[in-house]
Amino acid sequence: MADLLPLERELWSRGRRLVAGVDEAGRGSLFGPVVAAAVVLDAAADLSGVRDSKTVPEREREALYDRLTSGLHAFAVAQVGAEEIDRTDIRRATLKAMSLAVAALTPLPDFALVDGDALPELPCPGRAVVKGDARSASVAAASIVAKVARDRLIRALERDYPVYGLLRNKGYGTREHLDALARFGPTPQHRRSFRPCQIRSLWDGH
Numbered sequence: 001m002a003d004l005l006p007l008e009r010e011l012w013s014r015g016r017r018l019v020a021g022v023d024e025a026g027r028g029s030l031f032g033p034v035v036a037a038a039v040v041l042d043a044a045a046d047l048s049g050v051r052d053s054k055t056v057p058e059r060e061r062e063a064l065y066d067r068l069t070s071g072l073h074a075f076a077v078a079q080v081g082a083e084e085i086d087r088t089d090i091r092r093a094t095l096k097a098m099s100l101a102v103a104a105l106t107p108l109p110d111f112a113l114v115d116g117d118a119l120p121e122l123p124c125p126g127r128a129v130v131k132g133d134a135r136s137a138s139v140a141a142a143s144i145v146a147k148v149a150r151d152r153l154i155r156a157l158e159r160d161y162p163v164y165g166l167l168r169n170k171g172y173g174t175r176e177h178l179d180a181l182a183r184f185g186p187t188p189q190h191r192r193s194f195r196p197c198q199i200r201s202l203w204d205g206h
Contacts, residue, residue: 004051004137005043007129011111012043018074020109020124021138022098025053025146027090030181030197031164031171031190032154033079034090036097037146038105038112040074041138052133053143058151065148068141075142076104077149086193095120102126115139161187 011019024036041047049056049064056064069075078100080093088096099120102112112126113136119128132139151170158166163184165176173196181190186197 004135004140005047007113007136008041008043008138011113016110016125018107018109018111019138020074020102020105020112021115021132021136021140021142022102022112022120022126023053023115023133023139023143023146024094024097025143025150026171027094029171029191030173030177030194031082031166031187032157033081033150034085034094034097035077035079035146035150035153036094036101037075037077037142037149038098038101038109039068039138039141039145040105040109041141042072045072047137047141050137050144051140053140053147054133056144061144061148064141064144068145073141074105074107075145076101076106077145078104079150079153082189082191085191089193090191091118113139115143157189161189 008019018040020038020040022038024034026034078097080097085093103123109124112122112124113132114126114128115132117128117130119126133143154166154170164180169177178196181196185200186192190197
């Protein structure tokens with residue numbers, strides 16, 4: 001497994017002991033909130049298997065989530081819903097979710113490594129790291145926590161909106177999902193500012 005701790009070690013060597021990794025899940029989805037997680041790793045714990053969530057099978061992601069949230073590591077999760085995404089835009093909503101996640105950590109971190117090319121408003125110094133989930137164990141851990149937390153939320157919402165195939169597509173624009181949108185229109189949880197959702201909805205009572 002690749003060494004994903006060089007960024008953390010550099011910061012630890014400079015006295016930044018509490019380094020948070022920050023990532024999001026659901027930015028490209030048509031449905032539901034964007035979810036962000038912030039994770040401060042205990043470097044002495046077992047970090048085997050921690051890597052970019054996109055490369056981890058679902059069952060393994062769930063097991064890693066349970067390890068990462070078991071109390072050895074500090075973590076926080078935050079979300080911004082579809083209504084606010086539509087009122088602002090997905091970029092601002094994502095940065096807000098990241099900001100909320102970092103601010104919810106106890107204690108606050110000394111530094112934050114944030115996946116992407118932009119820094120949200122933070123209560124500590126930080127650095128944007130492009131492809132951070134492939135370069136930093138902390139960011140990779142945050143990507144796993146955010147992804148599993150959002151998947152669980154979508155599974156709960158699926159009970160109210162069973163016709164969109166959400167258990168399979170997690171709100172992303174698969175053919176099944178797009179066909180259901182064409183037939184039933186968007187729900188209150190759909191991001192109506194996203195082009196595929198800009199159609200009349202049966203959920204509005206029309």
